[in-house]
Amino acid sequence: MPKKETDKYWDPVLETLPPKKMKDLQFKKFKRIVEWAYLHSKLYRRLYDDAGFKPEDLQRWEDISRVPIVQKEDYRQAQAKDPWPYGDSLCVPLDDVTEYHQTSGTTGQPVYQPDTWQDWEWWAETWAYILWAQGFRKSDRVFIPFGYNVAMASWASHYACEKVGCEVVPGGILNTEERLLKIKELKANAIMATPSYIIKMAETCKKKLNIDPRELNIKKILCAGEPGANIPLTKKRMEDAWNTKVYDNAMATEVGGWGFECTSQPGGLHVNEAFFLVELVDIDTGDPIEELHIPGKIVITTFDRYAQPCIRFDTKDISMWGKPCECGRTFRILKGGVHGRADHITKIKGVLFNPLSVEEVVRSTPELADEYLLEVKEEDAAEVLILKVEKRPEVSLSREALEHNLARQLRLKTNLAFRIEFEEYGTLLRPEVKVQRFKDLRLKKVRG
Ligand SMILES: [Zn+2]
Numbered sequence: 001m002p003k004k005e006t007d008k009y010w011d012p013v014l015e016t017l018p019p020k021k022m023k024d025l026q027f028k029k030f031k032r033i034v035e036w037a038y039l040h041s042k043l044y045r046r047l048y049d050d051a052g053f054k055p056e057d058l059q060r061w062e063d064i065s066r067v068p069i070v071q072k073e074d075y076r077q078a079q080a081k082d083p084w085p086y087g088d089s090l091c092v093p094l095d096d097v098t099e100y101h102q103t104s105g106t107t108g109q110p111v112y113q114p115d116t117w118q119d120w121e122w123w124a125e126t127w128a129y130i131l132w133a134q135g136f137r138k139s140d141r142v143f144i145p146f147g148y149n150v151a152m153a154s155w156a157s158h159y160a161c162e163k164v165g166c167e168v169v170p171g172g173i174l175n176t177e178e179r180l181l182k183i184k185e186l187k188a189n190a191i192m193a194t195p196s197y198i199i200k201m202a203e204t205c206k207k208k209l210n211i212d213p214r215e216l217n218i219k220k221i222l223c224a225g226e227p228g229a230n231i232p233l234t235k236k237r238m239e240d241a242w243n244t245k246v247y248d249n250a251m252a253t254e255v256g257g258w259g260f261e262c263t264s265q266p267g268g269l270h271v272n273e274a275f276f277l278v279e280l281v282d283i284d285t286g287d288p289i290e291e292l293h294i295p296g297k298i299v300i301t302t303f304d305r306y307a308q309p310c311i312r313f314d315t316k317d318i319s320m321w322g323k324p325c326e327c328g329r330t331f332r333i334l335k336g337g338v339h340g341r342a343d344h345i346t347k348i349k350g351v352l353f354n355p356l357s358v359e360e361v362v363r364s365t366p367e368l369a370d371e372y373l374l375e376v377k378e379e380d381a382a383e384v385l386i387l388k389v390e391k392r393p394e395v396s397l398s399r400e401a402l403e404h405n406l407a408r409q410l411r412l413k414t415n416l417a418f419r420i421e422f423e424e425y426g427t428l429l430r431p432e433v434k435v436q437r438f439k440d441l442r443l444k445k446v447r448g
Pocket residue numbers: 262263264265266270325326327328329
């Protein structure tokens with residue numbers, strides 16, 4: 001039956017499945033992909049044999065936590081073997097691969113990502129859940145302001161838009177001003193981009209084109225690729241600048257688009273549990289966490305993607321379970337979305353520190369521009385935290401007063417002292433894609 005614009009769910013059965021039935025479905029799918037990987041992937045067979053695990057050991061739900069966790073580094077090592085470029089991680093004949101992508105490489109050598117045509121249709125289908133939940137419909141004209149290349153996100157969102165029936169405008173090649181003018185000319189009513197670029201576009205629109213972004217009548221913005229849309233004050237800055245709704249999402253090249261915010265904006269992400277098993281595990285012990293509001297590391301299994309399976313993948317991201325959403329979907333909620341990376345959470349002067357907490361303070365200070373840079377380094381054997389910010393030119397408050405307020409707020413939030421340095425307005429980098437605002441320059445990094 002064709003979908004109607006007013007339909008609430010992309011799949012009304014799966015999105016409202018009672019939790020017990022969902023668990024049964026997940027366990028069946030989990031077993032199936034583990035058996036597939038053990039049979040077809042030398043990487044997984046090696047990993048499981050080394051740990052003394054066999055697929056037939058999976059008898060009940062609790063056995064899932066016995067399955068060895070796979071790391072990004074395992075893919076890298078498997079891909080260093082023949083046949084090039086996917087080596088031991090490929091589960092299908094090389095000729096069946098139709099899509100090549102790769103991870104961004106921000107944490108080392110990129111992981112190559114093969115997909116078959118069936119896998120690629122799976123991408124569009126899983127992303128369609130995201131788009132539908134955020135109100136994307138046939139009547140929308142969606143602008144994607146990036147040049148697509150070997151990265152996954154723009155391609156996946158593009159094809160999903162087509163599947164849902166939206167009209168898609170690929171905005172590659174153009175610079176930021178030209179993209180904004182194209183949005184205006186075509187009356188595009190939705191944008192997909194990283195939070196950094198959404199902020200940069202709004203600034204460029206005001207400063208270079210002398211146009212208030214609110215006049216462009218953007219109805220919704222889909223954000224992905226980095227934190228921002230899950231930080232309430234950053235989200236508010238974006239929503240105010242464009243006078244629109246901004247929706248957070250979570251995806252990874254190796255995993256898929258696994259988490260999304262719905263139009264009810266419950267303060268977190270729905271996990272698409274029909275296609276992914278998301279587990280939270282204790283950062284140190286690896287024990288499963290089922291209780292609400294306890295931070296844990298996100299471990300994900302992708303059920304229905306076959307060329308390079310992703311089974312109990314260590315995302316190194318942190319989150320916590322939250323209360324059910326009022327939209328009616330039974331897909332569970334990760335409160336606050338992805339809180340940051342486990343390997344960025346570190347001890348400074350003996351205090352556990354999450355760099356994202358600084359973003360909340362910067363965004364809640366209206367005198368500051370949106371960009372900032374955070375560094376931790378050693379000076380005379382002592383650890384120093386340095387926050388580089390820009391004061392907005394129209395602000396009359398003195399730097400000293402601003403510095404004082406900021407230092408106080410940061411101390412309250414993090415229990416740490418910061419050195420605050422002011423950069424000239426507009427000189428901190430305004431990046432388009434994934435941005436690394438925290439630099440740990442200490443010789444010996446300390447894990448939390
Ligand atoms: Zn919801």
